[in-house]
Amino acid sequence: MYYRKLGDTGLSVSEISFGTIPVLQGSVPVLPDYFNLDEQEALAVMEHAYRLGCNLYDTAIVPEYGDAEIKLGKFAALVGRDNIIISDKARFFGGSEMYQAVEISCENLGTTPDLYFVHQVDAEHEEEVFGRGGALDALAELKAEGMIRYAGIATHYYDILLRGAQDDRVDVLQGSGNLLERGMLDRVREETRFRSKGFLVNKVFAAGLLPARFPVRTLIDFVRSYPVSSVLIGLGTKEQVDAAMGRDTITHRTLLPTFEEVLSVLEKEYNPIPCDRCQRCACPHGTEIHTLFRQYQYFHMGKDYWALKKLGLGIAGSAKRCRECAQMPCMDACPRKIRIAQEMQKVERLVRDYPVGKCPHPS
Ligand code: SF4
Ligand code: SF4
Structure with a gap:
């Protein structure tokens, strides 16, 4: 596994990181993969990735990703809290709701998260999130209190990412991109204002649709070719972990399709x-x-x-x-x-x- 700087946070994160949606149990619509893993099975898959060098695990508050947040907390206790970086998020846009969400996440995790994102920020909620007393102010306060280490914005919209890139309260960004939907990644690469922020990329497999058409290695290498911090892959089996993080995947670079x-x-x-x-x-x-x-x-x-x-x-x-x-x-x-x-x-x-x-x- 190779590691990259997470913007200016001082953290070093594995190039490929673990998305926890596939390890959840619970009722969550539109899942790319759903394995219905119990706690023991979920922890075994996460541990397999850890053994391959993964140190960044991304989740969301219960029930956004079912019970994945709770499982991740148990995994952190298993491998040693300081050995992994926990990325968490909640879809709350107002300040007090976000503050409470982080408190609940800490209870669910049994520890404090390293990164905490305002999840799925869109145009409708942008002003509330960025405005006075909004979710970003709450994350800044939580950071000052030591409840989280770094604050982030997760969104599918380029303009909101760019706004986040120019906001001192934001340390990390989470956006989407893949071999087909590469336009936003191209713009992020061209825009120097993103340089100081950590950047995680999700939807690398386009909701599970691309691996039927392109090798997993090509899909991951494509996103790795951009100046981003880590490529987030949803993983639910040890075989999927091997395909995403195994030695062959990491050490060889593939030819990337135009x-x-x-x-x-x-x-x-x-x-x-x-x-x-x-x-x-x-x-x-x-x-x-x-x-x-x-x-x-x-x-x-x-x-x-x-x-x-x-x-x-x-x-x-x-x-x-x-x-x-x-x-x-x-x-x-x-x-x-x-x-x-x-x-x-x-x-x-x-x-x-x-x-x-x-x-x-x-x-
Ligand atoms: S042509 Fe373009 S600008 Fe005009 S209505 Fe359609 S999408 Fe909107
Ligand atoms: S490629 Fe053209 S149609 Fe598609 S998002 Fe960009 S500007 Fe819009």
């Missing part, structure tokens, strides 16, 4: 939208273009029921607005010159052809 080569693999299955989710496009009418395009891709790659359900929310309105849009400012911003308004009609046709409830492969 975006066009990735598209050509997908073209064998469907007609992909050539969007890398860079998030440069903005729609003044509020359509979240990159998210709708992602649902289209994920539908064709196998997450059909989930993708359709999300797409059903507002695609007819979005497609109609695109048909009536005279200026189309989104297209000026797209470096890939995607005909966004036309692609939106393609997405709408998909939903019309397969309305939710009549999905060909409901799961």
Whole structure:
């Protein structure tokens, strides 16, 4: 295992880190993998990764990741608290709620976490999180009190990551990216303001869809090729740990496919939208273009029921607005010159052809 600096925190983290979603038990929707591991089994998988050099474990408050947080606390006690770095998070945006969440997490873990993130920050909650008395202020206070060591923002949105990168209260960021959805990673690489922050990357397998099409080693190496601190992989079996962290994976670097080569693999299955989710496009009418395009891709790659359900929310309105849009400012911003308004009609046709409830492969 190789290690990298976690921004300016002074911590050194394993290049590949352990995401705990797959070791949970509990009712959590849309899981990429679900193994229903009991405590003993979960601890054995985490320990296997530890033996391979993993020192960073990421979880979320109960019940966001089921009981994974409790299991991680027990694992920390097993291997020695100071031997691992615990990354935790909660989806609370106000200050007092976040403060209470960290107290509950400490109880669940039986120790204090090293990193604590405001989870899934989006545009709707951004001002509350960053504003006076918001979740970030609470994390700063908790840091001063020694309840956490470092504060973070976890989000799927580039603009929010960039805001976090410029905020002194933020030590670490957690964003998403992979071989297909590489646009945000490209922007992070180009932007020097990210340099002082630790950066963890999740969704490396695109909700479990990419390993059926590309070797796990290639998927991990691709994200490792960026100036990020650690690649977070959800792991639920020792075999998955070996595939992600085994000696062969760590010591050999693979040839990395270009975006066009990735598209050509997908073209064998469907007609992909050539969007890398860079998030440069903005729609003044509020359509979240990159998210709708992602649902289209994920539908064709196998997450059909989930993708359709999300797409059903507002695609007819979005497609109609695109048909009536005279200026189309989104297209000026797209470096890939995607005909966004036309692609939106393609997405709408998909939903019309397969309305939710009549999905060909409901799961
Ligand atoms: S074409 Fe117009 S309405 Fe459609 S996404 Fe672009 S800016 Fe929005
Ligand atoms: S449509 Fe273009 S600008 Fe928008 S996210 Fe995709 S690649 Fe980026």
